[in-house]
Amino acid sequence: xxxxxxxxxxxxxxxxxxxxxxxxxxxxxxxxxxxxxxxxxxxxxxxxxxxxxxxxxxxxxxxxxxxxxxxxxxxxxxxxxxxxxxxxxxxxxxxxxxxxxxxxxxxxxxxxxxxxxxxxxxxxxxxxxxxxxxxxxxxxxxxxxxxxxxxxxxxxxxxxxxxxxxxxxxxxxxxxxxxxxxxxxxxxxxxxxxxxxxxxxxxxxxxxxxxxxxxxxxxxxxxxxxxxxxxxxxxxxxxxxxxxxxxxxxxxxxxxxxxxxxxxxxxxxxxxxxxxxxxxxxxxxxxxxxxxxxxxxxxxxxxxxxxxxxxxxxxxxxxxxxxxxxxxxxxxxxxxxxxxxxxxxxxxxxxxxxxxxxxxxxxxxxxxxxxxxxxxxxxxxxxxxxxxxxxxxxxxxxxxxxxxxxxxxxxxxxxxxxxxxxxxxxxxxxxxxxxxxxxxxxxxxxxxxxxxxxxxxxxxxxxxxxxxxxxxxxxxxxxxxxxxxxxxxxxxxxxxxxxxxxxxxxxxxxxxxxxxxxxxxxxxxxxxxxxxxxxxxxxxxxxxxxxxxxxxxxxxxxxxxxxxxxxxxxxxxxxxxxxxxxxxxxxxxxxxxxxxxxxxxxxxxxxxxxxxxxxxxxxxxxxxxxxxxxxxxxxxxxxxxxxxxxxxxxxxxxxxxxxxxxxxxxxxxxxxxxxxxxxxxxxxxxxxxxxxxxxxxxxxxxxxxxxxxxxxxxxxxxxxxxxxxxxxxxxxxxxxxxxxxxxxxxxxxxxxxxxxxxxxxxxxxxxxxxxxxxxxxxxxxxxxxxxxxxxxxxxxxxxxxxxxxxxxxxxxxxxxxxxxxx
Numbered sequence: 001x002x003x004x005x006x007x008x009x010x011x012x013x014x015x016x017x018x019x020x021x022x023x024x025x026x027x028x029x030x031x032x033x034x035x036x037x038x039x040x041x042x043x044x045x046x047x048x049x050x051x052x053x054x055x056x057x058x059x060x061x062x063x064x065x066x067x068x069x070x071x072x073x074x075x076x077x078x079x080x081x082x083x084x085x086x087x088x089x090x091x092x093x094x095x096x097x098x099x100x101x102x103x104x105x106x107x108x109x110x111x112x113x114x115x116x117x118x119x120x121x122x123x124x125x126x127x128x129x130x131x132x133x134x135x136x137x138x139x140x141x142x143x144x145x146x147x148x149x150x151x152x153x154x155x156x157x158x159x160x161x162x163x164x165x166x167x168x169x170x171x172x173x174x175x176x177x178x179x180x181x182x183x184x185x186x187x188x189x190x191x192x193x194x195x196x197x198x199x200x201x202x203x204x205x206x207x208x209x210x211x212x213x214x215x216x217x218x219x220x221x222x223x224x225x226x227x228x229x230x231x232x233x234x235x236x237x238x239x240x241x242x243x244x245x246x247x248x249x250x251x252x253x254x255x256x257x258x259x260x261x262x263x264x265x266x267x268x269x270x271x272x273x274x275x276x277x278x279x280x281x282x283x284x285x286x287x288x289x290x291x292x293x294x295x296x297x298x299x300x301x302x303x304x305x306x307x308x309x310x311x312x313x314x315x316x317x318x319x320x321x322x323x324x325x326x327x328x329x330x331x332x333x334x335x336x337x338x339x340x341x342x343x344x345x346x347x348x349x350x351x352x353x354x355x356x357x358x359x360x361x362x363x364x365x366x367x368x369x370x371x372x373x374x375x376x377x378x379x380x381x382x383x384x385x386x387x388x389x390x391x392x393x394x395x396x397x398x399x400x401x402x403x404x405x406x407x408x409x410x411x412x413x414x415x416x417x418x419x420x421x422x423x424x425x426x427x428x429x430x431x432x433x434x435x436x437x438x439x440x441x442x443x444x445x446x447x448x449x450x451x452x453x454x455x456x457x458x459x460x461x462x463x464x465x466x467x468x469x470x471x472x473x474x475x476x477x478x479x480x481x482x483x484x485x486x487x488x489x490x491x492x493x494x495x496x497x498x499x500x501x502x503x504x505x506x507x508x509x510x511x512x513x514x515x516x517x518x519x520x521x522x523x524x525x526x527x528x529x530x531x532x533x534x535x536x537x538x539x540x541x542x543x544x545x546x547x548x549x550x551x552x553x554x555x556x557x558x559x560x561x562x563x564x565x566x567x568x569x570x571x572x573x574x575x576x577x578x579x580x581x582x583x584x585x586x587x588x589x590x591x592x593x594x595x596x597x598x599x600x601x602x603x604x605x606x607x608x609x610x611x612x613x614x615x616x617x618x619x620x621x622x623x624x625x626x627x628x629x630x631x632x633x634x635x636x637x638x639x640x641x642x643x644x645x646x647x648x649x650x651x652x653x654x655x656x657x658x659x660x661x662x663x664x665x666x667x668x669x670x671x672x673x674x675x676x677x678x679x680x681x682x683x684x685x686x687x688x689x690x691x692x693x694x695x696x697x698x699x700x701x702x703x704x705x706x707x708x709x710x711x712x713x714x715x716x717x718x719x720x721x722x723x724x725x726x727x728x729x730x731x732x733x734x735x736x737x738x739x740x741x742x743x744x745x746x747x748x749x750x751x752x753x754x755x756x757x758x759x760x761x762x763x764x765x766x767x768x769x770x771x772x773x774x775x776x777x778x779x780x781x782x783x784x785x786x787x788x789x790x791x792x793x794x795x796x797x798x799x800x801x802x803x804x805x806x807x808x809x810x811x812x813x814x815x816x817x818x819x820x821x822x
Contacts, residue, residue, distance in 0.1 A: 023390045025474060025505040028398040031343050034161045037073050038064045041114065043209070044169035045156055049216070051141040054131045054771070056155050057122045063114065071108045075119070076153035076160040077101035078803055079126065086118040099802055101157050119157045127804035128154035130771045132279050134218075135737045136238070143216035144292055146281040146773065147209065149342070149401035154803055158209050163340050163445050165206035173198045174216055181215045181236060183207070183288045185270045203288060205268065206443055208338045213287035215275045222246055227256040232271040237298060238278065244298035248320055249274055251363065255328050258362050259355060264435040268336050268442070274324070279740045281773035283307065284323050286330035286352075296707045296741070297323060303706035304676040305644070308741060311676075311683045311713055314616045314648045317376045317412065321363070322356040329355035337438055340445040342404050346393035346471075347446055349405065350414020357415055370554050370578045371613035373419055376412035381559060383408035390475035390506050393417065394448045400809040402777075416557045417470045423555040424466065424512060425459060433458035448472070465510050470557075475506030481550045481562040485541065492517065492539045492548060496530055499561075508533060514555060515539065518547040518575060525553075547571045554579025566592045570601050582617050589621035599629035606633065612642045619648035623655035631660065638664075643674035650680045654687055662689050666696075675705035679713035686717030694725050701729065708742050715745035719752045727753055734763065740774045747778065751786060761788045768794055777810060784814025792818060 045060040062075070078099050085094040085103055093104040103117060123129075128151030134140040145152065150160040172180035176195045184203030191197055203212075220242040224233035233253050237245040252274065260266045269289035280294040296308045297320055304310075307318040333351035353376070361369035383406075384390065391406070393414050398404045422430045437454035452467050478500040484493045494515065498508055510531035517524060520543060528537050547568055550560055554577070564572070564587065572584035585605070588598045602625065605618045619637035622630060634656065637649035650668060653661040665685040672678050682700055686692055701714045715733055718726050730753060733746035750760045765788070767779035780798065783791040791814070798811040 023388050023475060023501050023503055023506060026389055026391055026397065026403065028403060031341060031396050031398060033163055033341050036067060036159065036164060037070055038066045040064045040159050040164050040166040042167045043158060046171040048173040049143060051131055055122060055124050056129060058156060060119045060156050062117045064117065065114045066109045066111055069108055069110050071105050073103050073105065075101045075157040076150060077157040078154045079801065080121045080123045080157060082119060082121045084120045087115060121157065123155050125154040126801055127151045127807070130281055130773060132277065132771055133736070135278060140218055142277050144277050144280065145212065145214050146285055147212060149805055151804060152209060152212060160209055162208045162210060162338055165208055165443060167206055168203045168212050169201065170214055171198055171200045172214055172216065177218050178216050179219050181273055181275060181290065183213055183290060207288040207335060211288040211335055213290045213292070215292060224249060225253045227253050227267055231267055234273045236273060236275045238276065238295065241298050244300060245276065247301060248297055248299055249324065251321065252324065252328065255325050255359055258359065259329060259332060262358065262431060263332060263438055265332060265438045267331060269331060279772045284327045286327045286334060288335050291327040293323070299706055304709070309679060309707060309709040309712050311680045311716060314620055314644055314651065315375060317372050321359065325359035326352045326356040332438055336443065337441045338445050340447050342401060343396040344394055344447050345404055346410055346414045347448065347451065349410045350393060350418055353411040353415035354418040367578050367611040367613065373416055374554060374579055374582055377416050377557060380408045380413045392474040392505065393471050400805040402806045413557060420555055420557065421466065425461065429459045469509050473505065475500060477509040477558045479550070479558055479560045481560060483548050485544055490540065490542050492541045492545060494537045494539060496537065497534045511556065513551055514553050516549040516552050516576065517541055517545050518571070519543045519545055547575065549576050549580045552576040552580025566595055566597050570597050573601050578611065578614065581614055585617050585621055589624040593625045594627040598625065599627065599633060602633050603636065606636045612644055615640065615645045616648040619645050620652055622649060623652040643677050646672065647677045647680050650677055650684055654684050658688055669700065675710055679705070679709045682710065682713040683716050686720040692721060694723055698729060708739060712742050712745050715742065715749045718749035722753045724753055740772050743775060744778055747782065751782060755786050761786065764788065765791050765794050768798060777806065780807060780810040780814055784817035787818060789818055
C-alpha cells in the first residue's frame with residue numbers, strides 16, 4: 001500500500017491518564033469479510049476525461065457469475081450519474097442509492113450463468129480519481145487513481161473491496177501530448193481525430209479491484225534493464241526530471257531479481273512501471289505492475305536520503321530506496337497474495353516494510369538493516385507513549401482506513417515482528433516458509449491463520465504462542481533486567497521482570513531472548529526462554545563478566561531497563577552488536593553525561609571509520625552530554641564527512657547554551673553544502689531564538705533545494721516563531737503552485753500565527769474540496785482544531801457525500817470539536 005505522507009492524518013484516541021490504565025485498545029465498528037453476490041471475472045472500461053471540469057465519462061463492462069440465484073445485483077457506485085444499464089443486449093431497470101447501483105436483471109440468474117453488465121455513466125469524483133494541476137504548467141494536469149478502502153467506486157461501478165479478484169482492461173482516451181498508463185500490457189495505441197489518442201491496456205492475471213490503476217500526464221519515459229532479461233522495467237516522470245528518475249530508480253531491476261530469488265517466487269506480472277506524480281494522494285501506492293510515487297521521490301546523488309524532508313530527526317525508516325523497495329515488495333505481499341479484509345492489512349503492509357529492510361541488508365549491509373529496524377522500533381515506542389495505543393496487528397475494530405493503517409503499528413512494529421519471527425525460525429526455515437505461503441496462496445486472499453498454517457506446514461513448528469502474543473495480541477513487553485555474578489559457582493544470575501501494564505490486549509509475553517556475555521578471554525551468546533512475570537536464570541560464566549548484553553542483537557520488540565556501571569556501558573558501546581551499541585550510547589548519555597569515559601567513548605566512535613548510524617546516534621546524544629569536553633565532541637561531529645552525522649549534531653545544538661548554538665547554527669546555514677543540514681539548522685535556530693530576525697529567515701527562502709526543503713524548514717520555523725510580520729510570506733507559500741508538504745507547513749504556520757484570520761479559515765474550507773488529498777484531510781482536521789463554526793455546513797456535506805470514510809471520520813471529529821453532533 002501507500003506509504004503515508006508526512007502530513008497524512010491518523011485517528012487520535014483519548015485515554016485515561018492513570019499510567020496503569022493508559023494503554024488501551026482503540027475502539028471502532030467491527031470489520032469483517034464483505035459478503036458477495038457474484039464473482040466478478042473481468043472488468044473493462046472505456047474512459048474519457050474533461051480535466052478542467054474534473055469529470056470522467058465511461059462505459060464499463062463487467063463479466064460476472066452469480067454465487068447464488070439472484071434477479072437483482074448491486075455494484076458499488078458513489079455519486080455516479082448513470083445513463084443506461086444493459087444486460088444481454090437489452091436495457092434493464094436500475095436505481096442509484098448514492099453509494100450503490102442496484103440493477104434488476106431481465107431473468108433470474110444462477111451460479112451456472114455468466115453474463116455481462118454494461119453501464120454507461122459519468123462522474124465528478126470526490127475521491128479515488130484526482131485531477132492534479134501541473135504547477136509548472138498550470139494549463140496541464142496529472143490524473144491518478146487511489147483505490148484503497150473502496151475509493152474506486154467514486155469513478156466507476158465495481159465491486160470495490162479486496163476479497164474478489166478479476167482481470168481488468170482499460171481504454172483511456174486523452175489528448176496529445178498526454179500519455180495514459182494502466183495495469184498489464186499495452187495492447188494497442190490508437191490515434192484518433194482532434195489530436196486524441198486511446199491507450200488500450202489489459203491485465204490478464206486476476207487482481208483485487210483496489211489495485212487497478214490509471215495514470216495520465218505529459219510524462220518523460222525512461223527504461224531500466226529488464227528483469228531476468230525479459231520483464232520490462234520503466235519509469236515515467238514530469239518533463240525535465242528524467243535524469244532524477246534515472247538516478248533514483250536505478251536499482252529497481254536488482255530489487256526485482258533479489259526478491260524473486262529470496263522468496264523463490266518470480267515477479268508475477270507483465271511489467272513494472274514507476275510513475276512520479278506531484279501532490280500524489282499518498283506517499284506512494286502499489287498497483288498491480290505499477291507504483292505511483294509522490295514526486296519527492298525524485299532526486300540526484302547530492303540530495304537527501306530520506307523520502308521526504310525529515311528535519312526533527314536524523315533519519316526515518318523511509319529513505320527513497322526504502323519507499324521504492326517497499327512498494328515493489330507489494331507485488332508479492334499484497335498484490336499476488338492479498339489480505340481478505342483490512343483487519344488483516346498487516347499481511348500486506350508489515351511484510352512490505354520488512355522487505356524494504358531486507359533490501360537495506362542486501363544493498364547496504366547488515367548494520368543498515370539493524371539500524372533501520374531500530375529506527376522503526378523507536379518510532380513505535382514513541383507512538384505508544386504519546387498515543388497509548390496497543391493495537392494488535394490483526395484487529396477488527398476501526399472506523400476508517402487511516403486508523404488501521406497507522407504507520408507505527410502496521411508498518412514499523414509489524415516489520416520488527418517479522419524480524420523476530422525470522423530470528424526465531426532461522427533464515428532457512430523462515431524464507432522457505434514464506435515461499436511456501438506465497439506459492440500456496442498465489443492469486444488468493446488470506447487471513448493471519450493462513451500464514452501460521454503455512455509456516456507450520458513448512459517447518460513443523462507450533463507457533464500458537466507467537467501469533468497469540470504478537471499478531472492477535474497487542475503491546476510489547478517492558479523488561480527490568482539486572483544480574484549478580486556468583487564467583488564461587490562461576491555463574492551469572494540474570495533477573496528479568498516484565499513490568500508492562502497488564503491490561504486488555506497486553507499481558508505476559510513468552511519469548512526467546514539472546515543474552516551475550518563477554519569476559520576478558522571470551523565472548524559468547526546463549527538463548528533463554530522467558531514466560532513468567534519474574535524469572536531468575538543461571539548462566540555459566542568462568543570469570544567476572546565485562547558485559548552482559550540482554551538482546552544486544554536487537555531481536556525483540558521490547559523496551560529494556562538495565563542499570564549498568566559506567567565501565568560496562570562503555571565496553572558495550574565499543575564491543576556489542578549494533579543494536580546493543582546504540583542502546584549503550586543512549587544509556588551513557590542519559591546516566592553518565594559528564595563522565596570522562598563517556599566523552600572518550602563518544603570521541604572514539606565519532607573519529608572511527610564505522611557505520612554512519614552509530615556515529616549519528618552519538619552526535620544526536622550530544623544534546624545530553626555535559627562538561628567541558630562536550631563542545632569538542634560537537635565540533636568533531638560538525639566536521640563529519642557524512643552529512644547525516646552533521647545533521648545529528650545540528651539537532652543536538654538545540655540543547656547547548658544559546659551563546660554557542662545560535663552563532664554556530666547561523667554559520668551552518670550559511671556554509672553547509674547539504675540542504676538537509678541547512679534546513680534542520682533553520683528549524684533548530686527557530687526553536688532556541690525567540691527573537692530570530694524575520695529578515696534573516698526571509699533571506700533563506702530564496703535558496704534552491706531538493707523538494708523545497710529549505711522553504712519547508714522556513715515555514716516550520718515560522719510556526720515556531722508565530723511572528724505576525726511573517727504572515728505575508730506564510731500566505732505566499734500556502735498557494736497552489738507549491739508542493740503539498742510546503743503548503744501544509746505554511747498552513748500550520750498560519751494557524752500558529754493568526755488562528756482567527758478569516759482568510760485562513762476560508763482557505764481551509766475551500767481546501768476540503770481540493771484535489772490534493774493530503775491537504776484535504778489536513779484542512780478538515782484543522783477546521784475542528786481552530787473551532788471554525790462556519791465550516792459546519794461543509795463538514796456536514798462531506799459526511800453526507802460518503803465518498804471517503806477517511807474524510808467522513810475526520811469531518812465527524814471536527815464537528816464534535818465544534819460541539820456540533822449529527
